[in-house]
Amino acid sequence: MDGIFLQQMVNGLTLGSVYGLIAIGYTMVYGIIGMINFAHGEVYMVSAYLAAIGLAVLSFFGVESFSFLILGTLIFTIIVTGVYGLVIERIAYKPLRNSTRLAPLISAIGMSLILQNYVQLSQGARQQGVPTLLEGSLRFTVGSGFVQLTYTKLFILAAAFVGMAALTYLIQYTTLGRMCRAVQQDRKMASILGINTDRIISSVFIIGAAMAALAGVLITMNYGTFDFYAGFIIGIKAFTAAVLGGIGSLPGAMLGGLILGVAESQFAGMVNSDYKDVFSFSLLVLILIFRPQGLLGRPHVTKV
Amino acid sequence: MSGKAKTYLVSATLAATLVSGVVHADVVIGVAGPMTGTYAAYGDQMWRGASAAADEINSSGGINGEKIRLVKGDDVCDPKQAVAVANRLIDSDKVSAVVGHFCSSSTIPANEIYADAGVISMTPAATNPQVTERGLPTVFRNCGRDDQQGTVAGDYIADVLKAKRVVLIHDKDTYGQGLVDATKIELNKKGVKEVLYEGLTRGEKDFNSLVTKVRALNADVVYFGGLHPEAGPLVRQLREQGVTAKFVSGDGVVNDEMLGAAGGPKYVDGVLMTFGKDPRNSSAGKAVIEKFRTSGYEPEGFTLYSYTSVQALAAAFSATKGTNGEKAAQWLKSHPVPTAMGIKEWDSKGDLKVSDYVMYQWGSDGKYKQL
Numbered sequence: 001m002d003g004i005f006l007q008q009m010v011n012g013l014t015l016g017s018v019y020g021l022i023a024i025g026y027t028m029v030y031g032i033i034g035m036i037n038f039a040h041g042e043v044y045m046v047s048a049y050l051a052a053i054g055l056a057v058l059s060f061f062g063v064e065s066f067s068f069l070i071l072g073t074l075i076f077t078i079i080v081t082g083v084y085g086l087v088i089e090r091i092a093y094k095p096l097r098n099s100t101r102l103a104p105l106i107s108a109i110g111m112s113l114i115l116q117n118y119v120q121l122s123q124g125a126r127q128q129g130v131p132t133l134l135e136g137s138l139r140f141t142v143g144s145g146f147v148q149l150t151y152t153k154l155f156i157l158a159a160a161f162v163g164m165a166a167l168t169y170l171i172q173y174t175t176l177g178r179m180c181r182a183v184q185q186d187r188k189m190a191s192i193l194g195i196n197t198d199r200i201i202s203s204v205f206i207i208g209a210a211m212a213a214l215a216g217v218l219i220t221m222n223y224g225t226f227d228f229y230a231g232f233i234i235g236i237k238a239f240t241a242a243v244l245g246g247i248g249s250l251p252g253a254m255l256g257g258l259i260l261g262v263a264e265s266q267f268a269g270m271v272n273s274d275y276k277d278v279f280s281f282s283l284l285v286l287i288l289i290f291r292p293q294g295l296l297g298r299p300h301v302t303k304v
Numbered sequence: 305m306s307g308k309a310k311t312y313l314v315s316a317t318l319a320a321t322l323v324s325g326v327v328h329a330d331v332v333i334g335v336a337g338p339m340t341g342t343y344a345a346y347g348d349q350m351w352r353g354a355s356a357a358a359d360e361i362n363s364s365g366g367i368n369g370e371k372i373r374l375v376k377g378d379d380v381c382d383p384k385q386a387v388a389v390a391n392r393l394i395d396s397d398k399v400s401a402v403v404g405h406f407c408s409s410s411t412i413p414a415n416e417i418y419a420d421a422g423v424i425s426m427t428p429a430a431t432n433p434q435v436t437e438r439g440l441p442t443v444f445r446n447c448g449r450d451d452q453q454g455t456v457a458g459d460y461i462a463d464v465l466k467a468k469r470v471v472l473i474h475d476k477d478t479y480g481q482g483l484v485d486a487t488k489i490e491l492n493k494k495g496v497k498e499v500l501y502e503g504l505t506r507g508e509k510d511f512n513s514l515v516t517k518v519r520a521l522n523a524d525v526v527y528f529g530g531l532h533p534e535a536g537p538l539v540r541q542l543r544e545q546g547v548t549a550k551f552v553s554g555d556g557v558v559n560d561e562m563l564g565a566a567g568g569p570k571y572v573d574g575v576l577m578t579f580g581k582d583p584r585n586s587s588a589g590k591a592v593i594e595k596f597r598t599s600g601y602e603p604e605g606f607t608l609y610s611y612t613s614v615q616a617l618a619a620a621f622s623a624t625k626g627t628n629g630e631k632a633a634q635w636l637k638s639h640p641v642p643t644a645m646g647i648k649e650w651d652s653k654g655d656l657k658v659s660d661y662v663m664y665q666w667g668s669d670g671k672y673k674q675l
Contacts, residue, residue, distance in 0.1 A: 004520045007545075011512035125344035127533055129564030137544070145520065148545050223509040223537050224567035227342050233507045268513035274476065274503040276513070 003145025008269040009262065014153045014222070016261020017160035021215035022238035023245070023253035024167065025085075025208030031184045031248035032204050035101065038108040039088055041235015042115035043209050047081040047216030048226040049123060052130050055220075066134060070155075070217070078213045085209025089202055097198075112231075119228040129225045156218045163214045164254050167207070171250060180204060184248070244284050246297020255295060259283075331367050331627055333358070333617065334393040335610070336377035336386070336404030336414065337429075342507070342533045343381045345561045346406050346606060350428060351376065353603065353610030354403050356596065357644075361614070367621045372614070375399065379410045386410035390417040399423060400627035403613045406606070408432030408450075409478035415443045424629040424636075426617060428609035431555065432482045436653045442633045444650060446613045447606075448659040450479070453554055453578050454486025456661040457527065460576070461487070462494035464663075465550055467525040469499045471518050473538070475530030476503040483554045484529035499523060506534060515541045523549045531556040536565025536572075543571050552576040558605045558664070558672070569670035581660040582674050583608040589644030612643035 022044050029037040054073035063069050092107040137150040171177035182190040183200045191197045219234075220226060237260065245256025260280055267279040293299045335354045339347035351374075358372040366372060375397045379386035386405055393399045394417060402418055402425040405411040411430035418425040419440040426444040427435060433449050461467050470491060474484040481503065488498060499521045504511055515538070518526060526542065526549045528535055535557045542551065551574070558579045566572045584593055589608060596603040603611075619641045620632035633654075640649045649657040663675045 004516060007516045007519075008513055011510075011516060015510050015512070120340060125340045125342070127342070127345075127536070127561050127565045129536075129567055131568050132570075137546075139546075150544050219509070224540065225509065225533070225536055225565045227533065229342055229507065230509070233505075265513035265516075269517050272502060273511075273514045273517075277505065 003142040003147050004269065005266075006142055006147045007145075008265045010147060010149055010153065011269075012262030012265030013258060014156050014261070015265060016241075016258035017157060017254075018215045018219055018257070019234070019238050019241045019261055020254040020257025021160055021163060021211045021218075022234060023242040023257050024164075024211045024250065026239050026242040027245070027247050027249060027253040028180075028204050028208050030242070032180065032187075032201055033093070033097075033104075035093070035104045036108065036239070037093075037205075037208070038105070038235075039092070039111035039115060040208065040212060041231035041238070042112045042119075043081060043084055043088070043231070044212040044216050044219075044234060044238075045226070045228065045231030046084055046115060046119060047077050047209075047213040048220045048230060049119060049128070050077045050080050050213070051217040051220040052128055052226075055130055055133075069133065070221075074214070074217055077217050078210045081209045081213035081216070082206040085205040085212075086202055089205040094198070094201075116228055116231070123228065125228065127225055127227050130220055132224060133221055152222050156222055159214065159218055163211060167211065168250065170207070176200075176203060240280070240284055243294055244287060246291075246294025249294070249296045249298070252294055252296035259295075330371050330373040331401075331618075331621060332373050332375060332397055332399045333614065334375050334377050334397060334399040334402040334404065336379055336389055336393065336402055337406035337410075338381040339376055339378035341378075341380035341382075343406065343531060345559055346429065347378070349559075349605045349607045350403065350406060350610040352596075352601060353428070353607040354614050356592070357611040357614035357618075360592070361618050367618050367627075368625060372618065377402075377404065379405055379407075379414070381405075381407040381410055383409050383413050386414040387417065390414040394418065394421045394423060400621070401425065401617045401629070401632075403428060403610055403617070405430060407477070407479060408435060408482065411435050412438075412478065415440055418629075419443060422629045424617065424620070424632050426613045428613045429555070429606045430479070432478050433486075434478070434482075436655050440654075442629045444616075444633070444636065444654040445656065446609050446616065446648070447555075447656070448580060448661050449655060450483045450486045450554075451489075452659040453661050454483055454488075455490045456663070457483075457487045457552060457554065457578050458490025458494065458496075460578075460663050461525050461527065461552060462491055462496050465525055465552075467496065467550070469521060469523045469525070470496055471500045471521060471523040471526045471549070472498045472502075473500075473514065473518075473526065473528045473530075474503050475506050475534055477506060477530065479556065480529035480531070482529070483556075484527065487527055487529070504530075504534060504538070506530070508534070509537050511538050511541050512545070514538075515545050515547065518542065518549070519545055519547050523547070525550045525552060528553045529556070532559050532562040532565045536562055536567070539575060540566050540571045550574065550576060553578075555579045560604065562666070563670050569666075569668055572666040572670065573668040575666040576675075577664050577666075577672070578661045579664050580609075581662050582664075583612075583645045585674075586644070586646050588642070588646045592644040608645055612645045612648065615643045616641045616648060 025040045054076040092111045096103045134151045140147045241256035241260045245252030268276040337347040337350045377389040408430040424442045431450045474481040624631040666672045
């Protein structure tokens with residue numbers, strides 16, 4: 001247990017918590033309507049642009065303090081990204097609600113291409129960047145080495161934790177959450193009991209988009225750079241995290257994200273970064289061989 | 305209208321189009337590179353350079369009295385796309401010459417297609433040796449090669465920086481890895497053995513785990529082979545984790561966008577890179593550069609390389625009185641061409657006879673200059 005190991009742990013956890021936030025969008029949508037929303041990575045990408053726009057507008061109006069800046073940007077990004085989530089669901093998925101299962105999958109891929117190209121055309125193909133918002137870092141001496149924890153990373157860990165806690169509360173303890181769980185268990189029964197299932201499905205898309213928006217703001221803060229293609233790789237990683245943790249399961253998505261992030265970082269640190277993706281996907285294969293439902297997923301039972 | 309009349313009309317229209325195609329016999333030159341996508345900034349430089357050259361040549365009479373018309377080919381720096389673009393330029397745009405491509409990994413497969421069709425092509429930017437090492441007679445390169453660039457970088461790291469612990473990182477792409485390998489050969493020749501040689505994934509933004517590894521190795525130089533979208537976050541994360549090693553790279557980061565990708569002058573300060581002698585300082589191109597600047601565009605990076613590529617191709621076509629690729633290629637290999645970057649000469653492989661790589665450094669003001 002030395003400084004390097006701990007530093008890789010920190011790297012992995014920050015990366016993993018962001019994967020987890022995005023994975024939530026995949027897993028919730030899958031849980032409720034049984035489809036993979038391939039446009040979700042692009043929703044994250046849109047939110048990265050929105051975060052930069054929010055920051056620019058707020059700084060233009062002379063907002064200097066970090067907490068106001070980030071709070072304002074967060075609220076703005078979450079609301080607008082939520083609207084994106086809602087609109088995407090209305091346009092691309094709702095009309096296909098009762099068609100074959102493949103149809104919404106194809107329209108999801110189409111949606112993802114539309115979003116990519118729309119952002120590329122409207123914002124330009126250039127790399128976008130934002131300056132560092134939160135300067136400075138903590139440094140702990142561990143054995144012969146040290147662990148460097150930038151304030152940005154600390155903020156990401158804290159914000160991701162708060163975001164996940166708020167989501168857990170929402171799903172477990174509120175009426176909306178109870179309705180979401182009811183629709184997930186049995187959509188027809190829920191609608192017989194008077195739940196407006198279409199509205200619940202829409203809110204799930206909004207919640208997923210809001211989580212992606214949180215991730216978008218955090219990543220933009222941390223790496224300071226993004227482009228219209230940024231959603232692709234991270235979307236695939238987050239989807240992997242959702243499957244790893246058991247698709248359909250919320251705690252599974254968070255756990256899957258953290259495991260994936262830490263596994264990548266530790267492997268890159270100890271062995272070789274050329275093969276880190278090979279390693280994380282081998283891990284996924286292994287877990288799926290022994291637990292096909294994922295780590296925390298419920299086994300699929302055919303109802304008779 | 306009866307079926308027969310319709311057929312006549314269609315064939316008449318067709319014939320008219322064909323005839324008009326012959327009448328307006330422009331010299332069509334394809335400009336192929338990453339016009340969109342992550343590396344679009346370079347495609348923009350290429351297009352601006354080539355367009356300015358075409359305008360200049362057209363306003364002074366064109367090639368043998370014919371106007372140059374440019375067509376864009378967008379390969380997004382993706383080898384598969386590059387092949388499709390190359391086929392389209394040959395088959396439907398009927399180009400006589402191509403300026404491109406940008407990325408070595410795109411240029412290599414695309415060149416095969418141009419060469420098969422006997423179309424002359426000149427890349428303003430692809431530096432991988434393989435571009436001209438395959439014996440294709442109509443392939444030219446209007447910039448240096450990675451083995452030359454790597455030699456300059458390796459010498460600088462070993463002799464000027466006197467580095468003992470060098471980390472080599474590449475982006476697993478033809479250009480990036482080729483450049484790192486060339487630098488590695490030179491370093492090893494000088495007795496400097498690298499402490500780490502690893503690749504990162506293009507398109508990712510988080511290199512923290514790699515950075516931590518570099519930190520643990522106490523490196524004094526990090527040499528990166530790749531382009532600015534990865535170089536920016538990499539250098540930023542190195543600095544954020546407190547790594548003070550010198551960051552050295554190649555001509556893949558010669559772009560003001562490096563600044564945005566890294567997140568500000570604070571991070572790019574001190575970054576070193578190899579690139580050809582700044583073409584903006586050449587006296588031959590003074591008028592051209594002035595023209596760019598008055599139009600509000602700074603001809604940085606590969607702009608003038610594309611400009612001079614069009615000039616060279618036009619000169620070859622004018623001299624050989626036609627657009628035959630093989631004849632033009634033979635002519636170019638035996639005649640010096642005066643360009644906006646001075647006189648250029650090509651050898652029998654299609655490489656420039658003189659390479660002029662020098663070291664540049666980014667300053668704390670967010671600008672780079674020749675050392």
